[in-house]
Amino acid sequence: xxxxxxxxxxxxxxxxxxxxxxxSSYPGTPSTEITEEAALYDEIYCEWAPNEKVALEVAHGAxxxxxxxxxxxxxxxxxxxxxxxxxxxxxxxxxGLVICVADDPGMHSSQNEQDSRHYARxxxxxxxxxxxxxxxxxxxxxAYELSEKFNTPVFVKMCTRVAHSQSVVExxxxxxxxxxxxxxxxxxxxxxxxxxxxxxxVEERTRALTAYAEDCELNRVEMGDTALGIITSSTSYQYxxxxxxxxxxxxxxxxxxxxxxxxxxxxxxxxxxxxxxxELDPIIEDHCRKLGxxxxxxxxxxxxxxxxxxxxRACMGQEEPKTLSIADAIPPRPPVMCAGCPHRGIFxxxxxxxxxxxxxxxxxxxxxxxxxxxxxxxxxxxxxCSGLHGFNLAMGAEGERHSVGVIGDSTFIHSGITGITDxxxxxxxxxxxxxxxxxxxxxxxxxxxxTGKNLRGEPAGKVDLEALCRAVGFRRVRVVDPYNLARVDAxxxxxxxxxxxxxxxxxxxxxMIKGTVHKAPLKVNTEKCAGCKSCMRIGCPAxxxxxxxxxxxxxxxxxxxxxxxxxxxxxxxxxxx
Amino acid sequence: xxxxxxxxVGVGGQGTLLxxxxxxxxxxxxxxxxxxxxxxxxxxxxxxxxxxVRYGEKVYSPVIDKGEADVIVxxxxxxxxxxxxxxxxxxxxxxNTQEVEPMPVIIGAAEYPRDLAEKMRAAGxxxxxxxxxxxxxxxxxxxxxxxxxxxxxxxxxxxxGIDAWEEALEACVPKKFLELNKKAFALGR
Ligand SMILES: Cc1ncc(C[n+]2csc(CCOP(=O)(O)OP(=O)(O)O)c2C)c(N)n1
Ligand code: SF4
Ligand code: SF4
Numbered sequence: 001x002x003x004x005x006x007x008x009x010x011x012x013x014x015x016x017x018x019x020x021x022x023x024s025s026y027p028g029t030p031s032t033e034i035t036e037e038a039a040l041y042d043e044i045y046c047e048w049a050p051n052e053k054v055a056l057e058v059a060h061g062a063x064x065x066x067x068x069x070x071x072x073x074x075x076x077x078x079x080x081x082x083x084x085x086x087x088x089x090x091x092x093x094x095x096g097l098v099i100c101v102a103d104d105p106g107m108h109s110s111q112n113e114q115d116s117r118h119y120a121r122x123x124x125x126x127x128x129x130x131x132x133x134x135x136x137x138x139x140x141x142x143a144y145e146l147s148e149k150f151n152t153p154v155f156v157k158m159c160t161r162v163a164h165s166q167s168v169v170e171x172x173x174x175x176x177x178x179x180x181x182x183x184x185x186x187x188x189x190x191x192x193x194x195x196x197x198x199x200x201x202v203e204e205r206t207r208a209l210t211a212y213a214e215d216c217e218l219n220r221v222e223m224g225d226t227a228l229g230i231i232t233s234s235t236s237y238q239y240x241x242x243x244x245x246x247x248x249x250x251x252x253x254x255x256x257x258x259x260x261x262x263x264x265x266x267x268x269x270x271x272x273x274x275x276x277x278x279e280l281d282p283i284i285e286d287h288c289r290k291l292g293x294x295x296x297x298x299x300x301x302x303x304x305x306x307x308x309x310x311x312x313r314a315c316m317g318q319e320e321p322k323t324l325s326i327a328d329a330i331p332p333r334p335p336v337m338c339a340g341c342p343h344r345g346i347f348x349x350x351x352x353x354x355x356x357x358x359x360x361x362x363x364x365x366x367x368x369x370x371x372x373x374x375x376x377x378x379x380x381x382x383x384x385c386s387g388l389h390g391f392n393l394a395m396g397a398e399g400e401r402h403s404v405g406v407i408g409d410s411t412f413i414h415s416g417i418t419g420i421t422d423x424x425x426x427x428x429x430x431x432x433x434x435x436x437x438x439x440x441x442x443x444x445x446x447x448x449x450x451t452g453k454n455l456r457g458e459p460a461g462k463v464d465l466e467a468l469c470r471a472v473g474f475r476r477v478r479v480v481d482p483y484n485l486a487r488v489d490a491x492x493x494x495x496x497x498x499x500x501x502x503x504x505x506x507x508x509x510x511x512m513i514k515g516t517v518h519k520a521p522l523k524v525n526t527e528k529c530a531g532c533k534s535c536m537r538i539g540c541p542a543x544x545x546x547x548x549x550x551x552x553x554x555x556x557x558x559x560x561x562x563x564x565x566x567x568x569x570x571x572x573x574x575x576x577x
Numbered sequence: 578x579x580x581x582x583x584x585x586v587g588v589g590g591q592g593t594l595l596x597x598x599x600x601x602x603x604x605x606x607x608x609x610x611x612x613x614x615x616x617x618x619x620x621x622x623x624x625x626x627x628x629x630v631r632y633g634e635k636v637y638s639p640v641i642d643k644g645e646a647d648v649i650v651x652x653x654x655x656x657x658x659x660x661x662x663x664x665x666x667x668x669x670x671x672x673n674t675q676e677v678e679p680m681p682v683i684i685g686a687a688e689y690p691r692d693l694a695e696k697m698r699a700a701g702x703x704x705x706x707x708x709x710x711x712x713x714x715x716x717x718x719x720x721x722x723x724x725x726x727x728x729x730x731x732x733x734x735x736x737x738g739i740d741a742w743e744e745a746l747e748a749c750v751p752k753k754f755l756e757l758n759k760k761a762f763a764l765g766r
Contacts, residue, residue, distance in 0.1 A: 002605070003605075004601045004602070004605050004611055004613060029617055030617065032617075033617075108616050109616075109617070132612075132639075160616070161614060161639050161640065162639075164614060164615055164616060164617055165612055165613065165614040165615075165639035166601060166611075166612065166613040166614070167610075167611070167612045167613075167636070167639070168605070168610060168611065235638075235639065238637040238638045238639060239637075239638055241637040241638075242637040242638040308638070308640055308642050309638050309640075309642050309645075310642040310643055310644075320643070320644065321642070321643065321644025321645055321665070322644050322665075322666055323643050323644040323661075323662040323663075323664075323666070324661055324662065324664060324666055324697075324700045324701050324702050325661060325662055325700060326658060326661060326693075326696045326697060326699075326700050327696075328658070328690035328693070328696065329687075329690070330655065330658055330659045330690070331655070331679055331681045331682055331687035331688070331689065331690075332625075332679065332681060332687075333588065333623075333624055333625040333655070333656075333659075333679035333680075334624055334679070334680060334681075335589065335622035335623055335624035336622060336623045336624075336680050337622065338622065338623070363622065366622065369680070370680065370681070370684060370686065371680075371684045444617070536683070536684060539680065539684070541623055541680060541683070543683075544678060544683045555719065
C-alpha cells in the first residue's frame, strides 16, 4: 500500500527489504533517522557506534562474516570514516555493504557544506543518489546488488531535502539471499603485493562500473524540448522539472560515480545547449568538460548553499513569482538552549571568568549565542581537547590559566579521548570540561557509551568517565552539578589555578530526555522583584522582564533554580508545594 | 491540476510536525501525489521552523519558494510575518495571534513589531488571525493548538469532507488524546 514516507525511513525500508542484517552508525543530522527507523525492524541488528570510523569497520566486519550490512552518517562523518573507507574499497567484501551518507547543502545543521561525491571518486566507490523517497528505497536495494556484483561498498548519498522530505512509497517484500560463508583468504591482508594487486582490481572494477553506468536503469533520459538539455541529479532534478517541465530535455543521473561517457555525449548531441544543474561542487560539470562536452554550470549557478526553484528561475533568466512584504524589521529567531538546560550554568560561569573557550559540537555550541556569547570557536568533533592543547603550547601559562576546552559526552567518546590523552601525555596544563548530560542531545537524543543504554534503550555497557580520565593520566578529575553556580565557579577557579591538567565533569541529565522529572515552574514574587534584569543574564528562554517585573513562562520553566541564584532580592520563588 | 502549496510555520517545539503529518495523511487519502518537507535538527531548539506541504497530480520540488504558497498556517504571529514573502499575493494566511518573543527581543537587542496582522492586511494579504491557543485551552490542552489550526485550515478546503480529517486524526494521534484532538479540530473549524 502506498504511504508517505520520510526519505531516511525509505532508506531504512530499502535496507530491510534487501535483507540487511547489521547496521552500525553514529548519529548526525540529516542521517540519523535511517538507523532509528531501521531499528524498528526486529530482523536488523542496529547499534550506535562511538564514531563513524568504528561504525564502518563494524559494518565491514559483518559483511566479511557473511551478512549484508550498512552504516549511516552525515557528510562530515565520512571524514572520520575515510581511513577504513579507502582500504575497504581495495579489500572487498563477502556480503553487500552499503554506506549511507547525508550531505547538508545550506548547512541547516552542520558546520560545513562539503560535497561527499569527492569521496566516491577518491576512494573509487560507486555512489547512488536518490531524488525522492521511492528512489531512496529502490536505490538502497540496488546498492546491495551492485555491492555484491562488483565486490565493492556502495554509497547511497542523501541530502537534507531528500532525507527530510516525505513522498509516496510503495513498500515491497524482504528478500533474503543465501548467506555467504566466511572463507579465509590470505589475499585479504592488505600489504605489499596484495595491496598492489587489489589496486589493479579496483581500477578494473571502475572500468566495469563505468560501462555499467552507460545503460543502467539508474541513469535516465527524459526527452522534452531539445533547445535546452539539463544534466542533473538528486534534488536538483526536482527543481529542474518544477521550473521546466517538458520544456527542456533532462538527463537524470542516479549514479553519480563513476560517471558515464557515451551517455553524456549522446545526450549532449541531441540538444542545442547543455546546462549542468548540481548543488555544491562542479563534479558532473568538470567530468563533462574533461570529455570535451560544451556545458554551462557554475558560471550560472552558485557553489555555496542549496538550490530551490526560484534560484533556478533566477539563474536561468526566468521571472520569479510576485511577493508581498511589510516594512518592519523581523527580528531573527535563532535556536537557544532549552529552559533548564544543564549546559547553561557552565557557560554562564565561563563568561563570568572571562575564559577563552575552545568549544565543540553539540547542543552546547549554543553557548556561543547571546546573551552568553561564551564560546570562542569550534572546529570538528574532539578538537576542543587537542586544539586547546595546541593553543596552550603557543600561549604558555597565560593561556593555561584562562582557557578551557568544552566537550559533550557523546563528542568526548567520539573523538575527545585521544585529545585528552595528548594533554596528559605531552603535559600542557589544560582544563577540559566534559558536559555529561547522559545523552546525545543535538541529534535528537540518542544513547551513547556513557549512558548505560543501547540504541533500543536496553541496559548496556557504560563508560566510567572519571576512571577513563584517570587512566589516561589525569590526577585531577572533578565532578560538579551545573545547577549549582557557586560550586561551578569555585571548582573552575581551582582547576584553572592548579599546576597540572584537569578534567571537570559537569553532570546533570538533559531536561528533554523522556522521563526526566522536572520541578514545578518558579513563581515571581512581584513585591520583591526590583526589575533589575540580573536573572536575564543566564539567557533562559523561560524568563523575561516586562513592565519592570520578571515573568516566568510556566509552559517552559522546569524549575531548575539557576535563575534564582542570580537574584539578589529572592524574588524568584520555588513553585513546589 | 497545478500543484498546491501549504506552509506550516512556527517555533521549534510547538508541534508543527504533527500538523503536517495529519495534513499529509488527508491529502494522500484524496489520491494526490504529496510531498512534505521539514527541517530537523538545530532549529527544533526554539528556532523558527517551517514545513512545506505540496500536493497535486505530480509534485516535483519538495520545497515551496517565495511567492508560491497558497496557504500559510502560522503558530505564531511573528513567524507569519517572517514568511509573508512566501505567500502568493492572492493566497491566504491563517495565523495564531500568540506572540512568542525570540531571544533577541527578550534580551532587548530587538523589538517585537506591533500590529502585524493589520500590517500584513495592509500589504494586501488575506489574513485569518485568531487566538487559537485559547481554543486549544478550551479543548483541554494548549498543546492541541496544532490540531485547532488544522481545523481552521479545513475550512478553506470545502471539497475535502470532515470524515477524511477525522480519519487522519485517528491514524496520526495517540488514542488517549483522540477525543481531545477531535474537539480541538471542531473548535478550529
Ligand atoms: C563527525 C561528526 N559526526 C556527527 C556529527 C553530528 N553531531 C553534531 S552534535 C552531535 C552530538 C553531540 O552530543 P553531545 O556531545 O553529547 O552533546 P549534547 O548535544 O548532548 O549537548 C553529533 C552527533 C558531527 N557534527 N560531526
Ligand atoms: S536538548 Fe538537552 S542538552 Fe540540548 S539544549 Fe535542550 S536541555 Fe540542553
Ligand atoms: S528555574 Fe529559571 S533558569 Fe530554570 S528553567 Fe525556570 S526560568 Fe529558566
